[in-house]
Every structure is written in structure tokens, then in C-alpha cells.
Amino acid sequence: MSIENLSMAKAINNGLRQALKDNEKVLLMGEDIGPLGGVFRVTEGLHAEFGGNRVLDTPLAESGIVGTAIGLAMRGYRPVCEIQFDGFIFPAFDQITTQLAKLTARHEGALSMPVVIRVPFGGHIGAVEHHQESPEAYFAHTPGLRVVTPSNPHDAYWMIQEAIASDDPVLFFEPKSRYWPKADVDTSASGFPLHASRVVREGTEVTLVGYGPMVSMLLSAAELAQEEGTSVEVIDLRSISPIDYAPIIDSVRKTGRLVVAQEAPGFVSVGSEIAATVTEHAFYSLEAPVLRVAGFDTPFPPAKLETAYLPDVDRILEAVDRAMAY
Amino acid sequence: MPYTAATVQLLSPEGTLVSSDAAQQYLPYVEALSDDQLRDFHRQMVIIRKVDIDAANLQRQGQLAMWIPSLGQEAAQVGSGFAAKPQDHIFPSYREHVIARIRGIDPIRIIEMLRGLSHGGWDPKKNNNFHLYTLVLGSQTLHATGYAMGITLDGLSGTGDPDKDEAVIVYFGDGSTSQGDVSESLVFAASYQTPQVFFLQNNHWAISVPVERQSRTPLYLRPSGFGIPGVQIDGNDVLASYAVTSANLDAARSGKGPGFIEALTYRMGAHTTSDDPTKYRKDAELEFWQQRDPIVRFEAYLRAKGEGDAFFAELEEEGNDVAAGIRARTIALGSPERDSMFAHVYSEPHPLMEQQREWLEQYEASLEGGQA
Numbered sequence: 001m002s003i004e005n006l007s008m009a010k011a012i013n014n015g016l017r018q019a020l021k022d023n024e025k026v027l028l029m030g031e032d033i034g035p036l037g038g039v040f041r042v043t044e045g046l047h048a049e050f051g052g053n054r055v056l057d058t059p060l061a062e063s064g065i066v067g068t069a070i071g072l073a074m075r076g077y078r079p080v081c082e083i084q085f086d087g088f089i090f091p092a093f094d095q096i097t098t099q100l101a102k103l104t105a106r107h108e109g110a111l112s113m114p115v116v117i118r119v120p121f122g123g124h125i126g127a128v129e130h131h132q133e134s135p136e137a138y139f140a141h142t143p144g145l146r147v148v149t150p151s152n153p154h155d156a157y158w159m160i161q162e163a164i165a166s167d168d169p170v171l172f173f174e175p176k177s178r179y180w181p182k183a184d185v186d187t188s189a190s191g192f193p194l195h196a197s198r199v200v201r202e203g204t205e206v207t208l209v210g211y212g213p214m215v216s217m218l219l220s221a222a223e224l225a226q227e228e229g230t231s232v233e234v235i236d237l238r239s240i241s242p243i244d245y246a247p248i249i250d251s252v253r254k255t256g257r258l259v260v261a262q263e264a265p266g267f268v269s270v271g272s273e274i275a276a277t278v279t280e281h282a283f284y285s286l287e288a289p290v291l292r293v294a295g296f297d298t299p300f301p302p303a304k305l306e307t308a309y310l311p312d313v314d315r316i317l318e319a320v321d322r323a324m325a326y
Numbered sequence: 327m328p329y330t331a332a333t334v335q336l337l338s339p340e341g342t343l344v345s346s347d348a349a350q351q352y353l354p355y356v357e358a359l360s361d362d363q364l365r366d367f368h369r370q371m372v373i374i375r376k377v378d379i380d381a382a383n384l385q386r387q388g389q390l391a392m393w394i395p396s397l398g399q400e401a402a403q404v405g406s407g408f409a410a411k412p413q414d415h416i417f418p419s420y421r422e423h424v425i426a427r428i429r430g431i432d433p434i435r436i437i438e439m440l441r442g443l444s445h446g447g448w449d450p451k452k453n454n455n456f457h458l459y460t461l462v463l464g465s466q467t468l469h470a471t472g473y474a475m476g477i478t479l480d481g482l483s484g485t486g487d488p489d490k491d492e493a494v495i496v497y498f499g500d501g502s503t504s505q506g507d508v509s510e511s512l513v514f515a516a517s518y519q520t521p522q523v524f525f526l527q528n529n530h531w532a533i534s535v536p537v538e539r540q541s542r543t544p545l546y547l548r549p550s551g552f553g554i555p556g557v558q559i560d561g562n563d564v565l566a567s568y569a570v571t572s573a574n575l576d577a578a579r580s581g582k583g584p585g586f587i588e589a590l591t592y593r594m595g596a597h598t599t600s601d602d603p604t605k606y607r608k609d610a611e612l613e614f615w616q617q618r619d620p621i622v623r624f625e626a627y628l629r630a631k632g633e634g635d636a637f638f639a640e641l642e643e644e645g646n647d648v649a650a651g652i653r654a655r656t657i658a659l660g661s662p663e664r665d666s667m668f669a670h671v672y673s674e675p676h677p678l679m680e681q682q683r684e685w686l687e688q689y690e691a692s693l694e695g696g697q698a
Contacts, residue, residue, distance in 0.1 A: 011686050020656075033618055053479055053644065059510075059513045059514055059517050059518075060516070061510045061513060061514075063466060063468065063506060063507055064507075064510035064513060064514050066468075066515050067465065067467075067468025067469060067471070067472060067507060067510065067511070068468055068469075068471050068472030068475055069472060070466065070468070070469050070472055071469040071470060071471060071472020071473035071474070071475065071476065072472045072473070072476045072479075073472075073474060074425075074450075074457075074469065074472070074473050074476075075472070075473050075475075075476030075477070075480070076476070077476055077479070091506075094462065094465070094507075095465065095468065095507070098465065099460075099462070099469070100467050100549070102445075103673065104670050104673055105445065105670045105671050106445045106446050106447070106458055107446070107447065107448075107449065107458065107670070107671070108444070108447040108670050109669065109670035110447075110448070110449030110451070110452075111449070111451075112673040113673075121681075143671050144671050144672065146672075166674060167673035167674055168672045168673050168674055184669075234448070242676055242677050242678055317378075
């Protein structure tokens with residue numbers, strides 16, 4: 001076992017470095033990812049180490065980045081694109097959903113599309129418009145894509161490498177509010193496959209499910225609930241598409257109550273999907289309706305309002321109380 | 327948009343070789359062509375027109391959901407298509423039926439798409455590097471540019487060995503030039519100096535909207551703002567299309583970076599079988615271009631060179647046979663397997679694909695067995 005104490009940004013940086021070493025077909029592409037190391041420094045040092053033919057500072061055009069990454073993948077490369085901020089992904093939306101997601105099917109399996117698109121996402125950083133969004137549901141809704149998000153440095157280190165090794169296109173959402181806290185990373189073994197969800201805290205009365213930036217908040221809420229006498233289980237989804245339901249269904253059969261939390265707006269969202277599927281598969285185990293804690297169905301507000309907009313520990317606990325009241 | 331002083335033409339509408347300063351540099355490419363190659367140019371143009379007309383009829387008879395005619399654009403396509411070497415990579419738009427055929431794609435594969443049996447489905451690697459059609463306008467220009475970036479990263483352009491060097495040619499139309507992806511691909515191509523040729527077929531109409539709505543400046547001038555040289559050719563002149571594309575591909579392969587060709591041509595038919603050109607364009611315009619028909623022009627050239635009636639009569643027969651064969655095979659086409667829709671959405675196993683395939687199978691079985 002080999003343990004390092006790393007921030008998530010550094011863990012992803014190390015994962016990218018390892019992927020670049022392991023396979024010479026791996027390329028990094030994006031805006032400002034070269035000498036600067038990206039606006040979040042996730043690619044820091046990689047340009048110096050691997051050169052401009054492996055770490056490409058591209059022109060400032062997101063559709064161009066993804067569209068040329070598709071061509072490079074057709075040529076046999078494994079491009080890893082960085083979209084600088086969540087809200088800047090939409091110029092590339094057409095290439096992602098109309099081309100990248102469909103090309104393997106269009107070719108009837110004759111080619112794969114091993115493209116990873118890294119997207120720093122989510123709020124809690126007090127930034128201006130378009131810099132704090134959670135657009136994951138658009139991509140989870142699109143057949144042909146895989147969508148994952150790590151919640152901690154260990155998962156981030158392994159999941160980025162597993163995403164790059166996947167022959168399918170993977171949207172890799174990085175919770176930017178979790179870029180800097182450090183935690184132990186076991187660089188000898190991942191422990192979980194890319195699309196496995198994981199029980200991160202065991203409990204008996206309510207199941208909380210979340211992903212990415214929400215997981216640490218769910219754990220804090222579970223601690224507080226415990227102090228108030230409620231035993232809460234927490235599941236880190238890790239993969240948004242596909243969703244690994246088995247641990248969730250098992251948990252709900254045990255607890256009878258489910259609260260799903262996300263920063264993204266709740267309407268037609270990952271939380272809605274989980275609520276529907278769990279209701280279908282564990283209906284007779286449910287003691288309460290599945291509840292969602294989510295961002296409001298408004299555009300992400302100016303940063304001074306983000307604490308009112310984003311779910312927090314209190315809103316999670318409020319939902320736990322409501323679930324317990326049935 | 328009529329021809330301009332800059333339009334490179336090697337063959338006049340009457341079928342005689344043009345001697346101009348602009349033509350001089352390209353003539354060696356024409357002089358190097360054998361009589362067999364010249365005959366094959368004509369052969370491909372004549373056959374695809376017969377297939378084209380027959381396929382449109384098949385649509386009218388309910389055999390196809392749609393057909394996309396290339397009538398009138400044969401010279402632009404045949405010339406540039408033959409200019410590509412076997413190791414070059416071709417990214418079509420969706421009207422390049424004859425280039426597909428030149429690269430070994432059976433036209434029935436295109437028929438299958440337009441009959442609702444596939445979305446293309448051929449493997450470019452097994453089909454002489456002819457990529458799939460792309461129906462969203464301009465998207466393929468970025469794929470082509472990325473592919474060409476890959477050639478550079480592989481060190482397979484500018485090696486000094488012309489048989490080893492590779493290049494990409496990408497096709498798009500005048501309507502597509504307004505798409506952001508086309509501009510972004512020009513930016514990336516210039517930035518990375520990709521080995522690639524942008525081949526614009528300006529057929530003057532984007533369905534019902536004339537090219538003047540897309541651009542107030544001749545389109546061959548647009549790439550110069552991106553740092554890419556542009557040239558305008560008479561797209562109904564198969565020799566100009568061949569020679570100018572050859573020169574651009576040679577430059578691209580040898581490491582001189584991207585080039586851009588605007589081929590002035592005309593869509594003599596409808597955009598697809600779904601529209602009616604009489605609603606938006608004038609007869610006089612069609613007549614102007616009918617007088618510049620690429621096939622009539624090249625036949626005159628070949629006859630002047632001494633080609634006899636026998637060749638043209640045999641070709642007529644061959645074209646009719648090919649078209650009849652496609653017609654018969656079209657009518658005999660079956661349906662895709664029901665569960666094929668789940669087969670290649672992902673390259674790796676995916677739980678929803680497995681669950682839904684299984685569900686559909688059981689559901690269908692329950693209906694067939696009468697037990698819901």
C-alpha cells in the first residue's frame with residue numbers, strides 16, 4: 001500500500017501524469033492547460049514534462065476542442081479535453097451530444113470514441129456567472145456518454161485514469177469546491193470500478209445519496225443527524241451515467257427512506273431519475289416518499305446569493321426530518 | 327455567384343483546354359493523366375448520374391424516405407475524389423455519392439441510410455479511408471481537422487516520401503460556411519498547420535436560400551482571413567477539380583499546411599427529394615448552368631481527343647445496368663434486427679443496454695405468444 005496526502009487537484013494531476021506515461025496515445029487538450037497548468041492548475045507541470053505534442057494549448061473554441069478531439073480519436077488517440085468552466089461547455093454541446101455520443105453507434109461499432117471531457121463544476125466558490133453551474137444532467141440524458149464525478153482525492157486519482165482507459169466517451173465532472181481539501185490517496189489500488197457507487201457511511205434509518213461536491217456535505221449532515229438520534233447511511237454515487245443502483249436499492253430496503261441531494265436544479269435531474277427508479281424497484285420497502293434536495297430551478301444566482309441557492313447541511317437535515325416524519 | 331476573373335478553369339464549357347496564366351501551373355497534372363484515367367473520370371460521372379436519377383425515382387415510388395441528389399456536381403466530386411491518394415482520408419458531407427463509389431463504398435450503403443435501415447455504418451478503415459456522411463452541417467470539418475492533427479502528431483506528413491505522406495480532404499457546402507464549426511476548423515487548421523484540404527462545393531443554394539445570404543464576399547476569399555490560401559475553381563470542370571485538388575493535397579502532404587478550394591458548381595436538382603426548387607429559383611439560372619453541364623463538357627473534350635461512339639454507348643449500357651442493379655437490390659432489402667439498436671451505443675458493457683434489450687425481447691415474446 002502506498003499512501004499520499006493530496007488535494008483533489010493534485011490527485012487528478014498525478015492521475016493525468018500516470019495516464020500520459022502509461023499510453024503514448026493519451027493527449028491533453030484545452031485552453032490555458034499548457035505552461036499555465038490550467039486555471040485550477042490541474043495540469044500543472046505536465047506541459048513541461050511531456051511537451052506541446054502531448055499537452056496542447058488549443059485555440060479558444062470549445063466546439064473546436066471537442067470536434068478536433070473526435071478526429072484525433074478516429075486517428076487512434078485518446079484525447080482528454082479540459083473545458084475551463086462548467087458554463088463554457090455549451091459551445092461544445094453539439095459536438096458532444098450529436099457527434100461524440102453517437103459516432104460509435106453510427107459506425108455500428110467499427111470505431112470507439114475514447115474521449116474524456118474534464119469539467120470543473122459546481123458552486124461554493126463565489127465566482128461570476130457561468131462559473132458555478134452543474135450541467136451534468138444534460139449529458140446523463142444523452143445515450144452514448146458516460147458521466148462520472150469523484151468526491152474525494154483518492155477516487156479522483158483513480159477515476160481519471162479509468163475514464164481515460166475507457167473506450168467510451170466520458171464526461172468527468174470535477175467538483176471545484178473540493179479541489180483543495182487534502183485526503184489520503186492510495187496509489188496502489190483503486191478499490192472500486194469506475195461506475196460503482198459506494199456506501200461511505202453506514203446507517204439504518206435514512207439513506208442519503210449524492211455525488212461530487214455533495215458527498216462531504218452529506219457526511220456532515222449524517223454526523224449531525226446521529227447526534228440528534230437518527231442513523232443515516234450515505235452513498236456516493238460516483239457515476240451518474242450509468243448509475244449503479246444495487247447499493248442504493250439494498251440500502252433503501254434496509255432504511256425505508258431516501259433523500260437525494262445535488263447542487264443542480266431539481267427539475268428533470270439526476271435526483272428525479274433516482275427517485276423514479278428507486279420507487280419502481282423498492283416500492284414496498286419505502287416508509288416515505290423519496291425526497292430531493294437540490295438547487296432551485298433558477299439560473300445560478302449572483303454569488304452573494306449562492307448560499308441561499310445551494311443545498312446545505314440544514315436543508316439536507318430538513319429533508320431527513322421530513323422523511324422521518326412519515 | 328457567377329465565375330470571377332479568379333476562377334481557375336482548364337476546360338471551357340465547349341470542352342476545349344483553356345490556356346491562361348492561372349491554368350498553366352495546373353496543366354502538368356492533367357498532362358500526366360492517361361487516357362484510361364480520363365475515361366474513368368467520365369465513366370464515374372455518367373454512372374453516378376444514372377444512379378442519382380434512379381434513386382430519386384425510387385424515393386418517388388416510396389422505396390426511400392429521401393434521396394439527396396448530386397446532379398450537376400459530378401465534376402467537382404469526381405475530379406477531387408480522384409485527386410486523393412489511397413493513403414488520404416476523405417471526410418464527406420452527405421452528397422458525395424460518387425466519391426464514396428470511387429473509394430469502394432457500394433451505393434447501396436447510401437441507399438440503406440436513406441431507406442431508414444442504417445445511419446451509415448461502414449468502417450472507414452476498411453473502405454479506403456472514406457468516412458461516414460455527417461448530416462449536421464459543418465461538424466465534419468472539425469473531425470477532419472482533428473484527424474489531420476493526428477497525422478502530424480504521427481509524423482506522417484512532410485516526411486519527404488510522397489507515398490508515405492498522408493492528407494485529409496473535407497467536403498462541405500456554401501450553407502455550411504456560415505456554421506461556427508467551419509470557422510473553428512479553419513482556426514485550428516491554420517494554428518496547427520494541418521495537412522488538409524477544405525473542399526467547398528458552392529452549389530449556390532442551401533435548400534432554398536441563395537449563397538448571397540451566406541456571404542457577400544466570394545467564399546474562396548474567406549480562408550485568407552484565417553491565414554489559409556484559397557482558390558476558386560470552375561467546379562463543373564473535372565480537370566480543374568482534379569488538378570487544383572491534386573496540387574493542394576500535394577502541398578498538404580508535403581507539410582505546407584492547409585488549403586481551401588471553392589468549387590463553383592450548381593445543384594441542378596432539388597436539395598433533397600423533400601423540396602421543390604421551382605418555388606425559389608428561376609428557370610434562367612438553371613438554364614445557365616445546364617449549358618455548363620459537367621458531363622456534356624467532358625464528353626465533348628473526350629470526343630475531340632478521338633474517343634469514339636463505342637465507348638459512350640458501352641458506358642450508357644454500363645450505367646443503366648448499375649442503376650438497375652441498385653434498384654433491384656433496394657427493393658429486396660430487408661429490415662435491421664430489432665435489437666441492433668442496443669448493440670453499439672457503447673463500446674463497453676452498459677447496464678441499461680442489457681436491461682432494455684432483454685425487456686424488449688420479453689415484451690415482444692409476450693405479444694407473439696399471446697401472453698401479456
